[in-house]
Amino acid sequence: MSSAVTAPSPSAGTTAPVEDLQVIKRDGTLVGFDPSKISVAITKAYLAVEGEDAAGSAHIHDSVQRVSGQVVRALSRRLHAGGTVHIEDIQDQVELALMRGEEQRVARAYVLYREAHAAERARLAPVEEHPSLTVTQSNGEKRPLDVGLMKHQVREASQGLDSVDPDAIVDDAVRNLYDGIAETEVLNALIMTARGRIEQEPDYSAVTARLLLEQLRLEVGQTLELPLDLPLAEVYPKALSQLIETGIEHELLHPAMARFDLRELGGALKPERDLQFGFLGLQTLYDRYFIHHRERRIELPQVFFMRVSMGLALQEDNPTARAIEFYDLLSSFDYMASTPTLFNSGTLHSQLSSCYLTTVDDDLEGIYGAIRDNAMLSKWAGGLGNDWTPVRALGAHIKGTNGKSQGIVPFLKVVNDTAVAVNQGGKRKGAVCAYLETWHLDIDEFLELRKNTGDERRRTHDMNSANWVPDLLIERMRADANWTLFSPSDVPDLHDLYGNDFRKRYEEYEAMAERGDITLYKTVSAKQLWRKMLTVLFETGHPWITFKDPCNLRSPQQHTGVVHSSNLCTEITLNTSQDEIAVCNLGSINLAAHIVDGELDRERLERTVNRAVRMLDNVIDINYYAVPQARNSNVRHRPVGLGLMGFQDALYRQGYAYASPEAVAFADESMELISYYAIRASAELARDRGAYESYEGSLWSQGVLPIDSLDRVRDSRRKGDFEVNTEARLDWDAVRALIRQYGMRNSNVMAIAPTATISNIVGVSQSIEPAYQNLFVKSNLSGEFTVINPSLVNELKSEGLWDNVMVNDLKYYDGSVQQLDRVPDHIKARYATAFEIDPRWLVEAAARRQKWLDQAQSLNLYMAEPSGRKLDDLYQLAWERGLKTTYYLRSLGATGAEKTTPVAAPQPQVCSIDEPDCEACQ
Known part of the structure; x- marks a missing residue:
């Protein structure tokens, strides 16, 4: 009109x-x-x-x-x-x-x-002027504080939440206001007041999120000049078209985003899904994910999800229809793409991949070329894993200069400082992990990189490190035999060997050393080296323990190369070489969302996996590659890593304790289903789009699926060194037949990442982690947030046990219910926290997942009171159960405040285990 x-x-x-x-x-x-x-x-x-x-x-x-x-x-x-x-x-x-x-x-x-x-x-908001307080408008004029508007905003935010008190929020907020306060700060006062009540009632997290959403709407509305007096259903389509227009105009979005049918996409937006957010999730998006122009956000949440979906559908035959399909998956919280994808989808530099793995060559050009690659990849939000094993050891001969090498440590210092300097485009800290095989002569110094004592020039406090452990070391350690350390310049082929081939060649080199044919080597006790590895792991948190042989023996791509390391978060196991930087594209299923009436909804899970695999495959063709070796690798092999999050919440919804046979069985069942659907989805994509370039000769082409590849590890180990459950429930022959007919679209399909940030967005437990605590303060780049376990609160309410006394008890006992006599035992069992669970349960559940995975999983291990014996038993169990990698070892301080008398209003314990690098992949 x-x-x-x-x-x-x-x-x-x-x-x-x-x-x-x-x-x-x-x-x-x-x-x-x-x-x-x-x-x-x-x-x-x-x-x-x-x-x-x-x-x-x-x-x-x-x-x-x-x-x-x-x-x-x-x-x-x-x-x-x-x-x-x-x-x-x-x-x-x-x-x-x-x-x-x-x-x-x-x-x-x-x-x-x-x-x-x-x-x-x-x-909607009857004017109710405060008798004495005024607010200062943006033009400098003052007018009375409108308490009626405040009440309206809080009551709107509280709809459907019977456990909150809107009037109390307003009353508390007004008491903390001062005369002449800026009008824009009034809503923020309501947000801060509601936020302070989250520890008393989890529903206040939703109230706080909705008030923050109102603040966001005002900011976006002012920036894009949106008519915010209209219903959200009318505002959202305008917000989408305005975002695309403004984003393209200011070179924030790719011009191809204008080719979509924006009217149809706007009509598909579902504003009611904004109500799913908790405060931590929405604040995280606000601070770090929404596109902004001149420091002002220009995205609303559902527009954000549609923008990401459009970016992932750019090369589809019907991009508008696919964008709606992808949007429906993301905005429902059934699945979430990784952080780089959320950051960059639809932008001019659509670097959507999560992880990069490189091998460093043994010359200055290769070393500094690798450091440069680190910087370029980190700039666009990639997490890095570097294989340093080929670089010659301290004291090795340098033929070109007739001098002696300084080893790998001085170069690692440069890598450390580069990660600090190139902080992922200013959005979060750069993060890298260096890997070294445990036969390398520099292993002693490598183990001490994170120590707080010694020569600071040989310390790297800002980067991660991981041991790349061959099975032979574990065998020698168990036999209390010796272990020989070499420089790779004398034993260059060990880097590319694994299994029985490694064992044979390693023993040949030991014989050469005994004869004097190799002079630069060192013989140590395998048991003493293993003990030192565990000791520094406990003391410094590094290097992590990862296992070379199962990573390679079970790799579908062993016909094209060797897995020389994992990535920053230890879930990716892809080949690397001088010509190829391995790339992985990640996303995670919200497992908790697929538990309906206490059971796993298989049809919903199947639909989620099918769409997710397609989205991940699209990343490969859309992705911006900062270095050519990454493009070479990704286009040739097309690996993706579909993972999961919300495992702990899924257990809550089924009434299972993490430390239970039921939880282990659920880990097995759920991972088999995801594996089945994901592999089948990749084969079906191969039918439509063609198999990946290096498919022929892969384990896939030989009919060997992840569950079948367990035999290869068993055959390479001694009897009793490999004890893994191999039970299967589904008809895997049907999947094998599909692969024989069409091949696979992706060389690798699954990997379980930490999901440190995207799980916050969705509002579920992180990855496969047990609950850290039931009440604590989480600290991340967006600030500090009170986190309370809503499942526990609901159970305590049903028992008539939730009150202020319980809140203070949880604070006093650091989020634990184990010492509270009035809490029933069945609740104590289900809500045992990470440090209250025997870590062997974590390993057993991980082993059941690992048998279905073609890559690995980020597995943190928790131990309240570590000892040498406990650590030895735990990591040997991980090896026996066929795990490919482990991640952080989490432990509590040796001392703590003695709690024998009540204390007044203690604060929840601050979570300090959320390392910044956890967020680099997701």
């Missing part, structure tokens, strides 16, 4: 260009002056008098142009040098212009239109 009316232009006699004017909205925010909105309002008034059939008539068009021009000229004359004008003043000028033009009937219709809108605003 209004599109037929063009905005009037002021006459040459006006003194202030209309583009210099700003309008003060009723909420005090400023927006640019838009004459077309005046035309729209006047047109509606004319049509109210003359009927909708008159739309587009020349008479109405001319009349609207005439009246609008009068209003614009009047405003321009009043504001000689530009400035601000209140929206009510503009509407007064419209009424005056209509009356002067003797359009009494139209003027009356316009007055009625204003009154109807004012009445609706009054109904």
